[in-house]
Amino acid sequence: MAKKFTAIERLECSLCGKSYDPFEIQNLCQCGGSLVARYDLEEAKENMDKRNMSKRVLSPWRYHELLPLRDPRNIVTLGEGMTPLLQMKHLGEKLGLKDLMIKNEGMNPTGTFKARGATAGVSKAKELGIESVTVPTNGNAGAAWATYAARAGMESYIIMPRNGPEIARKEITAAGSHAYLVDGRITDANVISEQLNQDYGIFNAATLKEPYRLEGKKTMGLEIMEQLDWEPPDVIAFPTGGGVGLVGIYKAIRELNEMGWIHDSKTRMVCVQAAGCAPITEAWEKKERESVMWEESDTVAFGMNVPKSKGDFMVLESLYSSGGYATSVDDNDILSTKQMITKEEGLFACPEGSSAVAGIKKLLDQGFIDPSDKVIVLNTGSGLKYPDTVRTLMPLLQPGDEISIEIEENQES
Numbered sequence: 001m002a003k004k005f006t007a008i009e010r011l012e013c014s015l016c017g018k019s020y021d022p023f024e025i026q027n028l029c030q031c032g033g034s035l036v037a038r039y040d041l042e043e044a045k046e047n048m049d050k051r052n053m054s055k056r057v058l059s060p061w062r063y064h065e066l067l068p069l070r071d072p073r074n075i076v077t078l079g080e081g082m083t084p085l086l087q088m089k090h091l092g093e094k095l096g097l098k099d100l101m102i103k104n105e106g107m108n109p110t111g112t113f114k115a116r117g118a119t120a121g122v123s124k125a126k127e128l129g130i131e132s133v134t135v136p137t138n139g140n141a142g143a144a145w146a147t148y149a150a151r152a153g154m155e156s157y158i159i160m161p162r163n164g165p166e167i168a169r170k171e172i173t174a175a176g177s178h179a180y181l182v183d184g185r186i187t188d189a190n191v192i193s194e195q196l197n198q199d200y201g202i203f204n205a206a207t208l209k210e211p212y213r214l215e216g217k218k219t220m221g222l223e224i225m226e227q228l229d230w231e232p233p234d235v236i237a238f239p240t241g242g243g244v245g246l247v248g249i250y251k252a253i254r255e256l257n258e259m260g261w262i263h264d265s266k267t268r269m270v271c272v273q274a275a276g277c278a279p280i281t282e283a284w285e286k287k288e289r290e291s292v293m294w295e296e297s298d299t300v301a302f303g304m305n306v307p308k309s310k311g312d313f314m315v316l317e318s319l320y321s322s323g324g325y326a327t328s329v330d331d332n333d334i335l336s337t338k339q340m341i342t343k344e345e346g347l348f349a350c351p352e353g354s355s356a357v358a359g360i361k362k363l364l365d366q367g368f369i370d371p372s373d374k375v376i377v378l379n380t381g382s383g384l385k386y387p388d389t390v391r392t393l394m395p396l397l398q399p400g401d402e403i404s405i406e407i408e409e410n411q412e413s
Contacts, residue, residue, distance in 0.1 A: 134205065137168075
């Protein structure tokens, strides 16, 4: 009997537990809950060998048994995944950490980790015969879904706030998407996407309103564990807006633990939000199970400007279950940390990734993180996508001008 490409068994409602067929088009449960993919992990374990994973394709689809696609011919890819996990020796010393690593998601197509959700979501949409998708976005997710939809030959309808990043608008437009700006926030864009779904039957691929974006982002966790030779770190810090990336990484940890590939996982998940939009952090501090709408949200880390996440309860559950932590950092800390990362390590991080490093420093000072802990931080995108967050002070020279440089003498004897 031929091996199946996927070990997916069902979709399960995150609220009521009702099951749905993963081989039919699905959005939300009848109760309004998000649907989550569940796999036959024993079957996956039989068909996968962690000792030979290096022989597989260098993409998220190397973990195809733990992804939702039935037929590999439906894969829509632009070479995403297998991003580097970089040792941050100088930055770690600066912060007071012995073992700090950054997984650089800025190496993905379209420059962010959103490519992972797009490859899984668009591939599954193609397999299900979906011809058009709508995505409300702060920018990066829209750019990824527009690009991958173009690759798949699908129509895309992207809705984003009018103050979203200009570069994301250009990516979306270049991909031939039907793009619209809304005079509001991502929550307002979501209302429009929902209306497009109701009025025209366009598939709504909003965060956690379709089941498969989560599965693509889960591959960050699978990769981290493989890159660490299946030895879980002490802490994984994720910059959190909608929170699907954090939820996905923790889902990967749980699945690998159940498969016996990692044991007694000690990894604590850390949610870092911007102080100007920190509903999940506020809920965690109050020991609540879901957040409330954050009014007048604003932050330089635009991807984290999510006043109310549909998956907030899933983020909080991941934190509570892992013994994790939620914190927030202000924009000044984000921008100064962004500069520090580049100066110390040469990594041009995005504001979101910089916020996660700032959060780690805060928790190190508070004692939640020990200097000896192995800490992984997700830099979720390239700093090149945020050119306005860096001030350039470069003197203008005329031909023939001389440069005077003061060189400090070496004091070593």
